[in-house]
Amino acid sequence: MQISKGVEWAAHACGILCAVPQGKGLQSDAIAEFLGVPPAYMAKQMQLLRKASIVDSVRGQGGGYRLAQTADQITLWDIMAAIDGSKPSFRCTEIRQNGPCPASKSSCKTPCIIAAKFAQAETAFRQSLAQTTLAEIAVSASMGSSVERMEKMATWLQSKI
Amino acid sequence: MQISKGVEWAAHACGILCAVPQGKGLQSDAIAEFLGVPPAYMAKQMQLLRKASIVDSVRGQGGGYRLAQTADQITLWDIMAAIDGSKPSFRCTEIRQNGPCPASKSSCKTPCIIAAKFAQAETAFRQSLAQTTLAEIAVSASMGSSVERMEKMATWLQSKI
DNA sequence: TTTTATCTGGATATATTTTATCCGATTAAG
DNA sequence: CTTAATCGGATAAAATATATCCAGATAAAA
Numbered sequence: 001m002q003i004s005k006g007v008e009w010a011a012h013a014c015g016i017l018c019a020v021p022q023g024k025g026l027q028s029d030a031i032a033e034f035l036g037v038p039p040a041y042m043a044k045q046m047q048l049l050r051k052a053s054i055v056d057s058v059r060g061q062g063g064g065y066r067l068a069q070t071a072d073q074i075t076l077w078d079i080m081a082a083i084d085g086s087k088p089s090f091r092c093t094e095i096r097q098n099g100p101c102p103a104s105k106s107s108c109k110t111p112c113i114i115a116a117k118f119a120q121a122e123t124a125f126r127q128s129l130a131q132t133t134l135a136e137i138a139v140s141a142s143m144g145s146s147v148e149r150m151e152k153m154a155t156w157l158q159s160k161i
Numbered sequence: 162m163q164i165s166k167g168v169e170w171a172a173h174a175c176g177i178l179c180a181v182p183q184g185k186g187l188q189s190d191a192i193a194e195f196l197g198v199p200p201a202y203m204a205k206q207m208q209l210l211r212k213a214s215i216v217d218s219v220r221g222q223g224g225g226y227r228l229a230q231t232a233d234q235i236t237l238w239d240i241m242a243a244i245d246g247s248k249p250s251f252r253c254t255e256i257r258q259n260g261p262c263p264a265s266k267s268s269c270k271t272p273c274i275i276a277a278k279f280a281q282a283e284t285a286f287r288q289s290l291a292q293t294t295l296a297e298i299a300v301s302a303s304m305g306s307s308v309e310r311m312e313k314m315a316t317w318l319q320s321k322i
Numbered sequence: 323t324t325t326t327a328t329c330t331g332g333a334t335a336t337a338t339t340t341t342a343t344c345c346g347a348t349t350a351a352g
Numbered sequence: 353c354t355t356a357a358t359c360g361g362a363t364a365a366a367a368t369a370t371a372t373c374c375a376g377a378t379a380a381a382a
Contacts, residue, residue: 001164002339003251003279004369011275012256027328036259040372047330060379061327076278090164095173096302098197101314103306113301114172117237118164121289128282140274141257145264152262163368165340188357201343208359221350222356 006045006083009037011137013046014079017055017067018138019153024161025057025064034156045083052082064161071138077129090118167206167244170198172298174207175240178216178228179299180314185322186218186225195317206244213243225322232299238290251279 013031020026032042046065049055056068067074092115096103111119142150174192181187193203207226210216217229228235253276257264272280303311 001162001245001250002369003162005252005254006370008252008254008256008275015275025328029328034260034262035256037256038371041370043329044371050329057329058379059327059329059377060381061325062380063328063378065329076275076282084162089162091166091169093166093169095169095196095198099195100317101195101310103310107305107307107310110305113298113305114169114176114237117290117293117298121237121286124289125282125286128285129278132278137274137278144268144271144274146268149262149264149268156261163340167341186357190357199342202341204358205342211359218358219350220348220356220358223351224349224357226358 001089003080004084006041006048007080009035009042010045010049010079010083011076013042013065014049014054014067014074014134015138015141016157017065018071018134019157020066020161025062025066026157026160027064030160031065048082049079052078054078054082067134071135072133074134075130076132076134076137077126079134080129088119088122090115090122092118162250164241165245167202167209168241170196170203171206171210171240171244172237174203174226175210175215175228175235175295176299176302177318178226179232179295180318181227181322186223186227187318187321188225191321192226209243210240213239215239215243228295232296233294235295236291237293237295237298238287240295241290249280249283251276251283253279 012035016031016034017026028043028046029039031046032039035042046055046057050057050065050068053068054074055065057063057065092112094108094112096112097105097108173196177192177195178187189204189207190200192207193200196203207216207218211218211226211229214229215235216226218224218226253273255269255273257273258266258269
């Protein structure tokens with residue numbers, strides 16, 4: 001069970017967008033350059049973030065992406081759900097209805113106990129991610145970063161917007 | 162992010178093995194028949210369960226599979242880890258070290274905050290699964306089952322061991 | 323108005339993982 | 353010795369993840 005790389009990229013992309021001033025936008029290619037990832041595929045992830053209303057896009061010359069919500073409203077779960085989807089990762093195929101001793105249709109109105117337990121575990125996973133906001137991530141990331149790097153990033157960003 | 166079907170199959174397979182009397186074994190093909198799944202692939206899942214010491218196998222004529230531990234010692238997490246592996250599903254590719262403003266090696270001794278948050282969420286997931294034992298599942302399943310079905314299952318099992 | 327820069331959406335291609343099957347080797351009962 | 357079962361590896365098909373490209377839409381700037 002692997003989480004797509006796009007989730008990692010998208011999370012870092014949103015982190016950069018935190019530093020983009022109000023009213024400005026950062027291009028998809030610039031984001032890809034900053035993260036050192038393939039631009040064409042990064043663009044796909046940005047489109048998924050837009051569909052989920054996590055970022056806004058501005059078309060045309062001088063356009064780009066910006067956050068559609070404040071950083072404390074966006075959670076890691078929002079980002080993951082935008083990229084990977086929010087369908088349960090455990091797929092119950094109703095095995096209990098198969099074979100020589102199938103459970104009756106009527107007894108299968110309540111979900112299979114195994115599926116229920118997995119659903120419960122996935123809820124725990126989602127809730128954990130939903131407790132982490134982008135704001136928290138941005139702060140932690142800047143705390144763990146040297147002053148030199150922060151200045152370098154600010155300069156780079158200036159040259160792109 | 163999808164959990165492999167094998168996890169579902171393995172969980173149900175272990176459920177059946179709960180009903181196999183001490184000292185007896187149930188063949189892989191019989192398990193597949195009972196669950197209505199492809200025998201060859203079911204056999205692969207049984208081998209994974211064996212590698213994880215969740216089941217024991219007996220080779221040769223009259224052989225088969227049985228639980229290697231008591232039902233209350235086996236958790237859903239054990240089964241899932243046996244089939245899907247226990248590697249983290251979020252893969253941190255150290256994006257922060259990429260691009261025009263890379264983080265220094267020395268500042269990357271502590272894990273990336275994003276990876277850390279995902280690790281935390283996965284721990285919540287695992288702990289939730291680890292709290293559910295096979296015994297609990299077997300009881301719940303039998304509670305939700307009709308007397309007719311339980312008898313049918315017992316008869317079928319008798320014919321196979 | 324024309325040019326330029328950017329996102330949009332779909333088509334396509336490649337790599338990886340999942341799903342599935344088969345077969346020879348091994349083991350044990352009859 | 354013959355039969356019945358798992359073991360382990362090789363292989364193949366299907367699905368998904370990863371990645372690229374291009375024509376079209378849109379908007380700012382010249």
